Amino acid sequence: MKIAFITDPLSTFKIYKDSTFVMMREAARRGHQLFAFEPQDMALVNGVVKARACSINLTGNSDVWYEEGEKIDLALQEFDAVLQRKDPPFDMEYIYATYLLDLAEKAGVKVFNKPSAIRDHNEKLSIAQFTQFTTPTLVTRDAKRIREFFAEHQDIILKPLDGMGGAGIFRIGADGMNLGSVIETLTSNGAHTIMVQKYIPAIVHGDKRILLIGGKVVPFALARIPQNGEVRGNLAAGGVGVAQELSARDREIAESLAPTLYQRGLLLVGLDVIGDCLTEVNVTSPTCFQEIMQQKGFDVAAMFIDALEHAVSA
Missing domain, CATH: 3.40.50.20 (Rossmann fold)
Known part of the structure; x- marks a missing residue:
């Protein structure tokens, strides 16, 4: 080819x-x-x-x-x-x-x-299609709604809808320190819509990247574990990647989404899961092939090219 x-x-x-x-x-x-x-x-x-x-x-x-x-x-x-x-x-x-x-x-x-599928699946907002797997989530640019969400949950994560690599992610704890400043910064004083989520304490064990290839699930995830007091596990933000077998919940989430996303034209997807919750659906350029291959010996690239050859010949 x-x-x-x-x-x-x-x-x-x-x-x-x-x-x-x-x-x-x-x-x-x-x-x-x-x-x-x-x-x-x-x-x-x-x-x-x-x-x-x-x-x-x-x-x-x-x-x-x-x-x-x-x-x-x-x-x-x-x-x-x-x-x-x-x-x-x-x-x-x-x-x-x-x-x-x-x-x-x-x-x-x-x-x-598929290009239309990439457009249709904002990597943050797509989780709203699978709310059975998500933590409480708010998408808005309204400061009042964000403050009400914080009052309810007390410990929250705020992030832009178009970032990658952990850029622009903030945690606000129970004291509410800097909430107003973070809202103003991320929303550009109400001009930009953002995502707000209840904080998931299991982030200390890693933000797991689970790969879906050709509608099938790669049997290992890469847990990206935050370092030095960070709230972000992203490798680009200094997280350490540890490959591990999927938990029962990881597999439940992945096997539920894999056939649906493949039917929509998404040959390769990277799900982000923290604890038991789906946090992102990555469709632009999912990564972590090499870390899983090096640590677990599972040839992710071979699985991908197999799926590509099948999709081209179909």
Whole structure:
């Protein structure tokens, strides 16, 4: 197959932990041809979605890990699969890219994850479709509602709807210290909608990333455990990742969501679970492949490429 990856610049990859890199490595091992381009390389030209893409050869060298060919203007129909692996922020440019990919899909291109499904599943708000698995949650930009929620629950988490890596997450404890300032900052004085949740004490045991691939559940999660008094377990915020078997509750949540999300066009999903509660549904560029592979020996990348090959041939 000819597989194109829409990514951040390849020069920014940290290949010792990057999930897109091991997807590429496994695909190349099976003889598939690799290409890469960034969202700004796409264009709609006389009704055809094209991209200035370069071929990628993996060197096996950790210092200079890839060689790229000359950028060539190619219609996306020339690829057997296009993988959207661009990290957030999920801003308007990200949305415009999904619109272009929608048009490519209509012309027969197979895009993963499905661009309309990415748009339809805000990574924070999507949990509202599965309230049987969530902690008490409020989504609003109204300061009065937030204060009422705090008065009821006394210990809360506030976060933006478009962040990643734990950016912009605040905890307000029973003393209410800085609640007003945090509300003003996150909502930009009522201009931006945010999410507020009852604090889940089980965060001390980790924010678990559970991967769903092709409608099936990876049997291990990566618990990202906060360090040094942090409330955030995200690896980008200094959390330590510990791979572990799924609990009965983890499996209940994952097996309930996996077939539904796959039917919606989401080949790869990363669920975030704290304690017994679903907190996020990640659909843009889920990670943690390598940590699970290294600690538990389960080849997540092979499972992903298996699912991709099946989806392309279906």
